Amino acid sequence: MELKEALPRETLEQLRRDFETEGYCLAKGLFSPERVEALNKHFEEIHADGGVPGFYATESKEEAKGDVLREFPRVSHPHRFSQTAKDYMIDEKVGAILAALFEEEVLATQSMYYFKPPGARGQSLHQDQYYLKVKPGNCIAAWTALDFCDRENGGMMIVPGTQDLEIDCSKLGAANSYEGGPSIPIPNGLKATIPEMQPGDTLFFNGCLIHGSGPNRTKDRWRRAFIGHYVAKSCASLTDHYSPLVDFEGNNVERAVTTDGGPCGGVLR
Numbered sequence: 597m598e599l600k601e602a603l604p605r606e607t608l609e610q611l612r613r614d615f616e617t618e619g620y621c622l623a624k625g626l627f628s629p630e631r632v633e634a635l636n637k638h639f640e641e642i643h644a645d646g647g648v649p650g651f652y653a654t655e656s657k658e659e660a661k662g663d664v665l666r667e668f669p670r671v672s673h674p675h676r677f678s679q680t681a682k683d684y685m686i687d688e689k690v691g692a693i694l695a696a697l698f699e700e701e702v703l704a705t706q707s708m709y710y711f712k713p714p715g716a717r718g719q720s721l722h723q724d725q726y727y728l729k730v731k732p733g734n735c736i737a738a739w740t741a742l743d744f745c746d747r748e749n750g751g752m753m754i755v756p757g758t759q760d761l762e763i764d765c766s767k768l769g770a771a772n773s774y775e776g777g778p779s780i781p782i783p784n785g786l787k788a789t790i791p792e793m794q795p796g797d798t799l800f801f802n803g804c805l806i807h808g809s810g811p812n813r814t815k816d817r818w819r820r821a822f823i824g825h826y827v828a829k830s831c832a833s834l835t836d837h838y839s840p841l842v843d844f845e846g847n848n849v850e851r852a853v854t855t856d857g858g859p860c861g862g863v864l865r
């Protein structure tokens with residue numbers, strides 16, 4: 597089946613209109629409760645096994661000394677060692693939406709799984725294109741909630757209206773937003789919002805949209821999420837951290853490395 601046939605044309609058109617006008621679109625119920633549960637169980641098992649040598653390291657509760665993000669760090673690029681994660685990253689419905697948003701075929705560059713347990717810190721406001729340095733064009737993120745999420749448990753915070761901005765280079769020290777680098781400022785007149793999302797809902801936004809998340813302030817609600825980043829097949833180069841890319845048939849694909857540091861110069865790779 598062609599990717600574009602994985603969802604009704606009207607649904608794709610509506611999502612595309614939302615994406616154009618709001619800078620993001622929210623596809624509700626893209627993943628079934630069963631798939632969400634299976635994915636969470638898969639990562640629970642990976643964590644319970646103590647990680648994956650060479651790919652994912654965790655610390656024991658004692659070693660982490662109360663820092664839940666050291667005990668439950670995010671998992672980077674799980675598609676490189678887990679077929680379950682790869683299937684999620686190149687899911688045909690995700691691909692159909694991305695193809696409608698990019699108006700061409702797409703490639704996956706990255707997957708991430710966040711546990712974000714109660715007490716976890718949030719992530720500073722940033723723009724993904726600062727890291728991916730996609731040329732020509734931009735990346736799009738697909739952020740899937742794997743628990744109900746809202747402000748209290750550190751749901752995704754986005755700033756609609758920033759999707760067409762340049763990359764903000766004023767906080768070059770914000771190299772790693774996951775490690776708590778400074779947030780880039782919200783432009784005057786715009787406001788951050790935190791959409792409430794059900795498990796299985798997916799938020800799509802481009803690499804210029806300012807986004808991040810607050811801390812998980814709850815005592816007992818995890819805020820798990822699966823994130824993929826994607827580029828158009830016509831992309832010529834991007835940061836080497838994202839190589840190899842993966843097409844929606846699961847094949848590795850290479851692209852050149854963006855070597856000029858992107859719009860902020862050679863500060864970050």
Ligand SMILES: O=C(O)CCC(=O)C(=O)O
Nearest residue numbers: 710719807808809821823
């Ligand atoms: O899930 C989060 O808390 C933030 C994720 C994020 O900002 C990203 O993947 O770029």
